[in-house]
Amino acid sequence: MEKTKMTDERNILEVENLKLYYKVSDGLVKAVDDVTFFLRKGETLGLVGESGCGKTTTGTALMHMPSPPGYIAGGKIILDGEDIVPLKETEIRKRIRWEKISMVFQGAMNCLTPVYTIGKLMTETLQEHRAFSQGEKASEFSKSRKTPRKMNKEEARKIMVKYLNYVGLSEDILRRYPHELSGGMKQRVVIAMALFLEPKVIVCDEPTTALDVVVQAQIINLLKELKEKLDLAFIFITHDLATEAEVSDRVQIMYAGRIMEIGTNQQIYGEQGPMHPYTRRLLEATPRLHEEVEELAFIPGTPPDLLRPPEGCKFHDRCDVTMEKCKTEEPDLIEVEDDHYVACWRCRK
Amino acid sequence: MSNNKYLVEVENLQKWFPTRRTMGEVFKGQQRYVKAVDGVSFKIERGEIFGLVGESGCGKTTTGKLIMKLLDPTGGKLIFDADDVTHLDKVGLDTYRQNVQMVFQDPYASMNPRFRLRDVLEEPLIIHKKGGTKAERMEMVKKALNEVRLQPPEEFMVRFPHMLSGGQRQRGATARSLILNPKMIVADEPVSMIDLSTRAEILHMMKTVQRELNLTYLYITHDLSTARYFTDKIAVMYLGKIVEMGVPNDVIDNSFHPYTKALITAVCEPIAGKVNRIKEVPIKGEVPSAENIPQGCRFHPRCPYAIKECWEKEEPVLEEVEKGHFVACRRYKEI
């Protein structure tokens, strides 16, 4: 990817050659392998791929919290002009995580502690975060104050109500317990909690997967509204190309730890269709409700074992337009037209 | 085999789960129920793929379990192959189980993690005392694996479930359900846990097997898109009742019930240019609890077209409004 695009001032997040590996007993799993992309202010970038392609891992890497035994093996994550990869954990906790970038984890809505009311859960989260941020600010003004001021109840309540309103929930939710809420409401609560510290980037990992279609549409609408209202940038991780078509300004397709294609919504879903054979065939395999098809297409075979990835292009053994070159050399991501990046030998002119 | 056109006939099937009573209710002798399935009727033809579609909590899985006889119905009638199977004794159940098999949503969870695939497949044979010797049974296992295209079968037989990919597992699970030569298979969300790229492959395989062996499927799903591709008939369920039923083209392209319409609008489609538009979803809120089913038409609190008679008069029944297209809505003509 050319430097010019990467160092655009419209970008809020730039990821350069990010590598995240898992060390397991049998060797090294390159879950995210040399990935470069950027996220502009106020846009939604979709991260699509099948299970195990490294999309969630990329998300956790952006939060600087790879799940062990994973570790960031190299690369840069430039968030708001600052590379966060070399920062220490305390620094990340103080200034970066939840402050500048937050995440809605997959299934987070099912992980709300059942014995607390939503109000208590949210207050705790809020106090924890605010205590950090205020401690930081306090020390700037007076070194003598040792413990950060705890937020009082009324203050916390005001903030909570504010964000609950943002996500379309009323105040009385605060007195309820998680099991009293529907899936959609819980997901909204989780999103509200991710908004607390007014981050600039929110990573949403499969936020709609476990929800019913109607609720799914509601959550998608909510995310769109939030993007408008709060000028947020989203990274929307999902396995479903159809959902991505509804939310993402740009879509990034991953396969076996590599980016296969990045394109605008129009470039991927428009008339012309995607360029990378993987994207094309994945899209063909996505069922469409209003089109009658006799046979759904599918991609034979299974994604490669990341412990023993194939030589050359990672997709070559399932691809229908393989060339000799594909089997030996791995193509890198090239901008083929404005904002459209493809990693495929076939797509080179 | 009887000459009956229908393999399965479900008449006003009900399943009510009693809730835990409060002290007050115990004293008053009251009992509330979660009406998971509240009067469902449909017929499945021989060799047909019947789709049961709905959101979570609509009672589609419970209906599937009722048909599988994993649950006993509270009321109604279940007729299989012209026999009333609503209540069965042990021997009857034994035969019934050989005729009706199930494929579960999560193929990994549906296999004992300690069993090799051959043990998983051998289990139904042992239970129903099919195949005299182990060698005979292994032959049958191989045959079933060939049917679902897990080839070569010898290689897959010795694997544990965790050594298979998602698609292979679901093939294995299908093979297990085929091994007793059943007449019908109840498939509960068989592909929802499988990666998109292989999902179609599994559906394709299931359809091929269905044609080859002339099977009848009850396909339970929340996904209208695959239902359209896969089924011969779709029934849309809402809160324990069928609200619309017909062939896929009718139900999806020419739907009458406001709930079906809402579902269809809400489905995401991989088409460009929808990013900056807020999608209009005509219905509000979420499915209410099956413990408090609304009076009158059970959909009225969420229905944008509801008028007074929808909640004051009795519930609309499922009626045939076009040939083979059933709707349970009083105002379907107006909307």
Place this chain on the structure above:
Amino acid sequence: MKLAEMRESFNDFWSEFKKEKTGVIGLIFFAIFLFIVIFEPFLLPFEDANTRWRDISYWEDWPKSAPPAWTNWFTSEKKSVTGTLTEYSESSQDMGAMVMKEFVFEYDYQYDDAPNDIIIHGDASGQPIVVVNIVRPDGEEIEVFQSAYNAGERTKDIRISIDNSSRSTIYNFAKKYESSENLSNVKQGLIKTTNGIFSKAQEGILRYPEPLKGEYQIKVTAILRDETDNMASPYIVLPGKVSGVLGTDSQKRDIWTGVLAGVKWALLIGILTAIVSVSIGVIYGVISAYLGGWKDALMQRIFEVFVSVPLLPVLIVLSAVFEPSIWMMVVLMAMFFWTGSVKTVRSMAMQIKEETFIEASRALGASNFRIIFKHMVPILIPYSFSSMALFIPRAVVYEASISLLGLGDSQIVTWGQILSDALNSGAVLNGLWWWVVPPGLAIAFMGMAFAFIGFSMDKILHPKLRTR
């Protein structure tokens, strides 16, 4: 077919198990224990220890409360190590009216602290007169003992303890060298006989003895005055200040022997109790969870009755009623230990019951019996192993507690009994660590071995815990 299959699955299991380091360590310990059990007859220093552990006369020659011999390695003053002299040169002299049979033992004394005693054994018959002379390296010869025995017709073991019988002889011998000042400070009845024998003949021999190192000769002479009189195969025991691999207890028993002999009983009591009680507990818990409803409630109430019965008093009463034997004890412990795993098993089984594959099995028409024993119980096997591992030491300790109350099986020697003896004799207060630590460690190692094996099996047999 079945056998080949079992072998195959065992091979699979083994190749996985080899990778678990802790498991292999556990297995090594277990192998060591097994080795000890199998080769016990060759390993036991006292072959009759199993039957005569509580027989005081069997142990009377040995030192009391002596530390292990290897403690000498850590001190500059070398204490005498318990030893036995069996080699002797025999000579016989016919003097007409009587026959003099002389046995000469050589003893190379190289310690700083004399043995406690010199004990002479021999098979005697008739009425021999036995005389014992000691020739010291400095040439002095002391006649320490002389006595006539009436052994009777049959051959009988005679035992001569120099310590008691020769105190005055030694006092008289030492008097020649000791200063009068020192003599006035020493009471004749309280001197240590062997100190006199093994010390330099100089001033201070009684009060500040200096060891006289070198070759000693112990001559045992039997004067046979009659045809029927005889004395044969004598041997000498020198009970040292330090003794054996693990020292001795206050009743002169060799602790190493006790620990070795205890292995088999610990394995037996532990494994048997654990297997029986865990099997009952697991099956009970699974059935209770699987049946659910009022059956579950009833089974749980029965279980609670068993839990609330205090085991120890019941064991005491029952041991008093029945003759306490190890088998009885295992049965009784199993009757109460099974409750230990029920709660956990039941809650695990509750979870397993909800798994889809159980439902899938039901959908296939599997019977309850099949579901319980084919699907649910095998999943709990790893848990069973690890809880067995924890039951083993518990059973060993319980057995010890019963023994402590004098209700143990008096026919055998167990680690628990060694420990309770130590406790009763105040071994801890008196600093007799070698009496407390080895059986304690043995119990701990046995528990650890099984815990390691259990946890490793848990990892292997539970595929969900594997890299997923």
